[in-house]
Amino acid sequence: MAEVPKKLTIPAEEYMCSGHLACQGCGAALAMRYALKALGPNTVYTVPACCWSVIDGPFPYTTLGVPLFHIAFEAAAASACGLSAGLEMMGKKDVNVVAWAGDGGTADIGIQALSGAAERNDNILYICYDNEAYMNTGVQRSSSTPWGAWTTTTPARHFKTRPKKNLVDIMVAHQIPYVATAAMAFPEDLVAKVAKAKGIEGTKYIQILASCPPGWRMAPEYAVKSVRLAVNTRLWPLLEVDHGVYTINRKPRKYTPVAGYVKLQGRFAHLTDEQVQEMQGMVDRNWDRLLFLEKSTHEMAGIPLEAEKAAAPKDKGPAAGGG
Amino acid sequence: MKQVVTGNHTVSHAARMARAQVVSAYPITPQTQVVEKISEFVADGVMDAKFIKVESEHSAMVACIGASAAGARAFTATSAQGLALMHEVLHWAANARLPVVLANINRAMGPPWTIWTDQIDSLSQRDTGWMQFYAESNQDIFDSILISFKVAEQVLLPAMVVLEAFFLSHTAEPVDFPEQEEVDRFLPPRVATHTVDPAHPAAFGGLTGPDHYYELKYMEHNAMLEAKEVIKRAAQEYGDLTGRYYDMADPYRCDDAETVLVVSGGVASTAKDAVDEARAAGKKLGSLKMWTFRPFPGEEVRELLLGKKKVAVVDRNISFGQEGIFCTEIKASLYGQKGAPPVVGFVAGLGGRDIKVADLLAMAEAAQKDDCPEFNWHGVKP
Numbered sequence: 001m002a003e004v005p006k007k008l009t010i011p012a013e014e015y016m017c018s019g020h021l022a023c024q025g026c027g028a029a030l031a032m033r034y035a036l037k038a039l040g041p042n043t044v045y046t047v048p049a050c051c052w053s054v055i056d057g058p059f060p061y062t063t064l065g066v067p068l069f070h071i072a073f074e075a076a077a078a079s080a081c082g083l084s085a086g087l088e089m090m091g092k093k094d095v096n097v098v099a100w101a102g103d104g105g106t107a108d109i110g111i112q113a114l115s116g117a118a119e120r121n122d123n124i125l126y127i128c129y130d131n132e133a134y135m136n137t138g139v140q141r142s143s144s145t146p147w148g149a150w151t152t153t154t155p156a157r158h159f160k161t162r163p164k165k166n167l168v169d170i171m172v173a174h175q176i177p178y179v180a181t182a183a184m185a186f187p188e189d190l191v192a193k194v195a196k197a198k199g200i201e202g203t204k205y206i207q208i209l210a211s212c213p214p215g216w217r218m219a220p221e222y223a224v225k226s227v228r229l230a231v232n233t234r235l236w237p238l239l240e241v242d243h244g245v246y247t248i249n250r251k252p253r254k255y256t257p258v259a260g261y262v263k264l265q266g267r268f269a270h271l272t273d274e275q276v277q278e279m280q281g282m283v284d285r286n287w288d289r290l291l292f293l294e295k296s297t298h299e300m301a302g303i304p305l306e307a308e309k310a311a312a313p314k315d316k317g318p319a320a321g322g323g
Numbered sequence: 324m325k326q327v328v329t330g331n332h333t334v335s336h337a338a339r340m341a342r343a344q345v346v347s348a349y350p351i352t353p354q355t356q357v358v359e360k361i362s363e364f365v366a367d368g369v370m371d372a373k374f375i376k377v378e379s380e381h382s383a384m385v386a387c388i389g390a391s392a393a394g395a396r397a398f399t400a401t402s403a404q405g406l407a408l409m410h411e412v413l414h415w416a417a418n419a420r421l422p423v424v425l426a427n428i429n430r431a432m433g434p435p436w437t438i439w440t441d442q443i444d445s446l447s448q449r450d451t452g453w454m455q456f457y458a459e460s461n462q463d464i465f466d467s468i469l470i471s472f473k474v475a476e477q478v479l480l481p482a483m484v485v486l487e488a489f490f491l492s493h494t495a496e497p498v499d500f501p502e503q504e505e506v507d508r509f510l511p512p513r514v515a516t517h518t519v520d521p522a523h524p525a526a527f528g529g530l531t532g533p534d535h536y537y538e539l540k541y542m543e544h545n546a547m548l549e550a551k552e553v554i555k556r557a558a559q560e561y562g563d564l565t566g567r568y569y570d571m572a573d574p575y576r577c578d579d580a581e582t583v584l585v586v587s588g589g590v591a592s593t594a595k596d597a598v599d600e601a602r603a604a605g606k607k608l609g610s611l612k613m614w615t616f617r618p619f620p621g622e623e624v625r626e627l628l629l630g631k632k633k634v635a636v637v638d639r640n641i642s643f644g645q646e647g648i649f650c651t652e653i654k655a656s657l658y659g660q661k662g663a664p665p666v667v668g669f670v671a672g673l674g675g676r677d678i679k680v681a682d683l684l685a686m687a688e689a690a691q692k693d694d695c696p697e698f699n700w701h702g703v704k705p
Binding site: 043044053054056062066070072074082084089113120122 | 376377379390394525
């Protein structure tokens, strides 16, 4: 499992320059910045239609210090496979080929190509920055939109009544070497996971929760706070699945109700207290399910489960530069 | 060296001898044998390539786009529904100016389900920015693939080599394969510029506004026009190497012909027999095989057809509500020209119905009549 470092070890090098076109408080911009720090310069990105098709800047500008290949909406994974094969045939064997896609391009229109790549175990790193709706087109619901949320296609009086698609377990079912979740409010964990993934041969999948202040209907200064709450309320557990073995990387010692997370965001403003309780039930059941998976997969693999104390997180406070 | 091989396996051999470095494909009848053979070549190590066995034709084309963007020589093959599924990213390959080569085995579009041939699948891709070569024989298939790689890598546009389902794909014919060193001389390794390379960071295909997009299209169009000369030079060089010369518009006994049948694909072969038969009966019939559809050889068409008494275009395709697609293109090439002959169109052989010598002779006969309608369905059952 990824070692969460004891002190701040995020590389100082920047591979993303200022002048990008993200909204104020964009979680996806921070996620990119941290991921690049872990990846370094020997990296190429392929990006389907998503916020990042715009954030990088219009022709002839780019905000990344590594190549960025734009591709069609459903095509992130397949283009990464093609780039990976092509680069290898051109004698460039150690390049990190990263598919960088939003949740719509991953869980909806791009899931077929992603599933194909994962089944073949092609040597790519697929990173989904998950802001839980089609934010670039103006906040339409995706299959990654959580239960209860308002979007422009699930108006408050008809809010989304189906749960967020569990893409993490779908990817685990492909038996790829590495699946992880991360959150842009926990940069050490994020950087450690991307760094670990780049050293693994085969298909790696990381889903990063990335806040979207306009889409989540909240002030930009809550960008980091909201995502910290998502993790600390156990709504978005930080976990990794290394060759099928589940590890929850952060187990909040204090039980924090999901209501605090919900109250921060206008997209949940219409929910009644009963409905927030319903959401709490989903969060609790999922947490129990993950604890069970962690315990059982460790047992099956004959790996002792680290004491909760040892796994307890050390990082404090919101991410530097966030919000 | 001559070998008797099917059209499909000819495609596989062409990809191997062209030294395609990345092949990505998805099975569809009647294309499957192409990729089966290539997978054997790659597994046996006789072809130094990566074969990405994708989950759809869309991903097949996308993987080729990725590989080509990295600088590799990329190849795929498909048919009908598969080509239609690729449609979005056919545009992407062309607009990204990537020299991917694709073999399309012409198969009619469903529903109803069909596996037999017509050209609607490939001709529906007319405006994607792909070059299109229509093969008459298995030898044609092989030669066209090598030539199209060379041209594509020079003008930076992708190319499609088209062959008919079963009439070519599953029919074995003798094919004269050049030696590998001859092929290598004709088609050296791709020299790619502007590749996706960490040593030269850049963004590819980013958001482009009205200030620049328009000029990119102008450049793409000019590349397609430039392709005409590049094809001629490549075909000449290939001919000098192999003795087999190709023309974008290839006439057969046209010099003194009064009526000319315009044909494409394997029908061109049948048309030669029809012409010979008509000539034996004292009729002045000729035929014109369209080897390339994009770029369209308008100048050659004018040179060959102006002054003829009648032109009959045989289309194994239909643009619903209009006419056969080659027919429209031929008419457009002749429009307003002095000595332009009347052009009549015949749709024939959709969904794999055979087009025999007798059919072509009947169409030629009908075309010669003064009252022949401008547009005709040949052989529709009552």
